[in-house]
Amino acid sequence: MKHLNKLLVAVMMVMGLTSHAQDSNNPWAISFGVNAVDTRTSASPEHVDFFPAHFSQPFAAKDNWNVLPSLSYIGVSRYVGSGFSVGLQGSVNKIDKYVIFDPSAPDHDGRGMVVTNPGDLMYYGIDATLKYSFQELIKSKIIDPSLSVGAGYTFFGDSSYGTVNPGAGVTFWFTDAIGLELGTRYKWSFGDREDASGTPDAPSHFQHTAGIVFKFGGKDTDGDGIYDKDDACPDVAGLKQFNGCPDTDGDGIVDGSDACPDVFGLAALNGCPDTDGDGIADAKDACPDVAGLAALNGCPDADGDGVADKDDKCPTVAGPKENGGCPFLDADKDGIADKDDDCPTVAGPASNRGCPEVTSEALEELKVQARAVYFNSGKATFKSGDKETPARLDAIKEILKNYPTAKFSIEGHTDSDGSDKLNQKLSEDRAAAVKDALIARGVSADNLESKGFGESMPVASNKTAAGKAQNRRTEIKHIGSKYQGKL
The missing domain is CATH 3.30.1330.60 (OmpA-like domain)
Known part of the structure; x- marks a missing residue:
């Protein structure tokens, strides 16, 4: 148990140094679950071929695997970029099936396996790993296959020894941060040693794991569900389709590029509305409710005389601008245009605005x-x-x-x-x-x-x-x- 205590303390120290999974958004991950140890790949007679020893009956879990029915491994890892992450894992197990592949042994089980029960043989391992994820390469949000390589140290009963650990795994992500992690690694020992009875006391072996992984550590300042590193507007809550920037008026133009961010508008007018549909934004349209001409700031000119109707004293009859848009009419022939004549039907002098003097x-x-x-x-x-x-x-x-x-x-x-x-x-x-x-x-x-x-x-x-x-x-x-x- 002293080794288990050392293992747990080491893992907790590593976790304590980490504050927050496993990609560029969430750089940290923690995983835990159960592990299985398969010793059938331990040192075997020289006449036994490599592949039968290592790959015969790989899924004979009932006969070959040692499983502790409780939480038996915990790990922490850090994403370092380009699909790579580094991690540290601690594991504990109890070996009650010590399997050696030796078809020549008289007591083999018919499959070439010699199975012994070593009694209360405890197993502890601490392993460092460099892993490469293929998730970005295959562009999947759910399936995350990986390959790994690493090294570790194993406590096997009274023996302890170092290992080199190639491995593979796959994670199935339920959400952006929670997944089911399945993995296997071959822990090749540095020099297979044997005890006095000829039984290996530093066996190479397979270790399989199945557990839950949690990613964390991403920062989302504005709480819009988009991590700051991917958020073009990290301090203001926005929409995913706009890289985290807001669109207050919902017109499909982000506020930063919207000249009228609080009013639904048109892309052609930089997000500003055009109520009368004349192609001139309301803010620049002198007649925003009536379609008009750009030359007249959006105002109509019914008689086409170049004078906007709102300024035209005769909006239905063409006339020169200098005459207020009216034709030069002088009904009473007093020399004063009707538009300026307060008495257009009675002649009068200009001094009295076209009205007659009192006789x-x-x-x-x-x-x-x-x-x-x-x-x-x-x-x-x-x-x-x-x-x-x-x-x-x-x-x-x-x-x-x-x-x-x-x-x-x-x-x-x-x-x-x-x-x-x-x-x-x-x-x-x-x-x-x-x-x-x-x-x-x-x-x-x-x-x-x-x-x-x-x-x-x-x-x-x-x-x-x-x-x-x-x-x-x-x-x-x-x-x-x-x-x-x-x-």
Whole structure:
């Protein structure tokens, strides 16, 4: 047992020096299982041929093999590259079938074997091995055949001696890291010795093994199942088909080469999307939802005038760029293109953006109509029963609509009856009432303002009833253009 203790301590020391199988990804492996020792190849009479002695009945396990029915070997190995690995194995057995091949012996068993039971003969072995795997050569992920050569030291009962160990094996891998290991090696002793009775005490022999092997030691920093040495992106979890690099948007283009890594896109556009299918990536497409032309940054040009529809003031009619994409139309013949003319159907000067200037005739008509709008006495409501006031307001509206850019001031006035404060308030309210009535008829509020002047601006004497009647009035005055100062 002292030899077994030495063996186990030696193997555990080797294992302790290893931290992590058997290929370039997992450089370390540990294996354990059962072994069988077959001594029929031990020293034999000189007249016995080599091949019958070594290869007759190689699988007669029941008759020839010594098997310890428990864990009887353990090994550790390290991959060194190009299919080669080095390893160390320790084994223990009990020899109860000492077989010698000698067909001339009187007590042979009919197969040429002389079988003896040496009693409690313990067997210990420690062996170093250089192994070559053919797995990469045959390109198999499951079957892993190998050849090996090595040397070891054997404790055989009270004897101990060195051996040279050629061998062969095959491993069947269940996963990338777990397999079933079958092996055999011929342990040729340095000089077959015999004891006093003529029995070899340093026999050469076959040792067969069957066990489980575990590979380990590979590093996978990002946990994506691809070892760092094969992982093009070792710090970021990725996909096997991309050598460990991620494809966040799932468009088949790795994030590192994807100009739009978070959005599903096309390979032709470096992974960026093209919603409208015009061949221009959305990020560079000024009109990403409508197919367009590359020359117009992806925007369409319905009339083919070279002006993108979004910038074309006449998108269905071709026109020069300098005219906003519109043909040079001037319906009112005032010399101002319709696209720039705020009053394209009525002639007007450029100073008023193509709209007509307010004429003196129009202003006089406004004056007449406005002064004929009457109110209830002391109130800002239109005079009850006066059927002409609505017609006059309509007439004012008709005049104002001819001047869409002109601004007008509606002014309210009173006679001298009552206090100044009361008259001021009444004049403001009456001017506002006229303004509201015109807005209700469609006149733009931007073109109107209202003011009250109380009794301060009479147009007749307040000493007569007729004069007071003239002073109770509203007037409409032209005060400029809403483009004034902006032209």
